[in-house]
Amino acid sequence: MAVTDEAITKIKDMIISGELAAGDRLPPEKELSEKLGLSRSSLREAVKALEIIRVLDVRRGDGTYVTSLEPKLLTEAMTFIVDLHQDETILEIFEVRRMLEPAAAATAARLITAEQIATLRATMDNIDEQTSVESLVEHDLVFHGLITAAANNSYLESVLDSLSSSTVRARIWRGLTQEKAVDRTLSEHAAIIEALERGDIELTRALVTVHISGVEHWLRQAL
Amino acid sequence: MAVTDEAITKIKDMIISGELAAGDRLPPEKELSEKLGLSRSSLREAVKALEIIRVLDVRRGDGTYVTSLEPKLLTEAMTFIVDLHQDETILEIFEVRRMLEPAAAATAARLITAEQIATLRATMDNIDEQTSVESLVEHDLVFHGLITAAANNSYLESVLDSLSSSTVRARIWRGLTQEKAVDRTLSEHAAIIEALERGDIELTRALVTVHISGVEHWLRQAL
DNA sequence: GCAAAGCAAACATCAGACCATTAGACTGTT
DNA sequence: AACAGTCTAATGGTCTGATGTTTGCTTTGC
Structure with a gap:
């Protein structure tokens, strides 16, 4: 050696x-x-x-x-590598997210505080179909990041964060904008917030699954 | 900079x-x-x-x-860090595994080949309560690794592999041996193989969830 | 044609010098 | 005594250039 x-x-x-x-x-x-x-x-x-x-x-x-x-520090090293993969493997990344995010959101539905819900709701402000792609990416990162954080598991947070590199997100949102699917995505976000607030674990899980799968489906067509 | x-x-x-x-x-x-x-x-x-x-x-x-x-190359860098965390955060790691492994196994139940099942079965040979801890760790790593691999997603494989650093496993098996729980763990492994072979997706998911949760539960007591 | 020897390219390592930044001690003022 | 400014030693940042080691390819000799 x-x-x-x-x-x-x-x-x-x-x-x-x-x-x-x-x-x-x-x-x-x-x-x-x-x-x-x-x-x-x-x-x-x-x-x-x-x-x-x-x-x-x-x-x-x-x-x-x-x-x-802290496990959170994992993120950057992983993100570095995820950034380098932007083609076929994106679908594999989405498959992992589809396994993890609903579970993370379900845990979050049990643990989330009123304050965290308020923060989540605030990310929806000033966001609509006319918003710039940069803002949409920012909103999306923060939205999913907050839910993950509410699950109170720094390893989980670290892994999910790194699977959500902003370069990848940017590409996807750019596509969604063209497809005029922004509105649907945003209303899904709103529905997820409501389910979280009601503490409805199963509904949260289902909504997040549908949400991630929707984007995944669009992506599968686009590639 | x-x-x-x-x-x-x-x-x-x-x-x-x-x-x-x-x-x-x-x-x-x-x-x-x-x-x-x-x-x-x-x-x-x-x-x-x-x-x-x-x-x-x-x-x-x-x-x-x-x-x-290839995403698989992620593993080593992540394992390096997981190796450094061997105390409280192990429970967080298990929580992530409990979210991912059942989903991975369910996917594997759809895709696994007869040949892969045979390989899986072979890992059970010569393993019983008298086996050394080193062999148990080896068996366990290979067993879970094969199932993950059968899900055919290299990102998933990479993430799960790194969450299963062998140093962590060694510690757990050592504990299980003392608790005489080896037999139960091995029969759970056998049950999982059968469910995979029958292609029973939901049963596989349930068995893996129970399996991981069992170890997690023991670990929670031990800490 | 083939194997051995030689060579050049490329990485591995080291030693030593000098620059840039920081934390903490020191000093003077208020 | 409290504060602000200054100085300094410690420490990382960077560079240069020399030498060692390994590898792949070419040349040589048979």
């Missing part, structure tokens, strides 16, 4: 073993490179890789720290 | 734009560093980061290539 990969493994092991905990600061690059027996440049490659997947947080002029390691 | 991060973004953009396709070879480090306007060392940090998340494949003495970019 290359020295850089060894360094990555060693740092990972230091975290798993508890030698380094969330929030801890690593020794300075010079010191750590000596301790691990490699040059500073090679160590830096390892640190950069761990930074990308959000395991380390490097603060210039200060030091390098272990992140909070 | 630091030059290294700029380089990461630029390489990513070259892939999204199609300038670099899956399997393509990047220019040599020296040349690329000049083109992107940074030093070779900094570029190497960027390349290393992209290698870790399986976007690039560096072959010493040969060159650097864009990987196949």
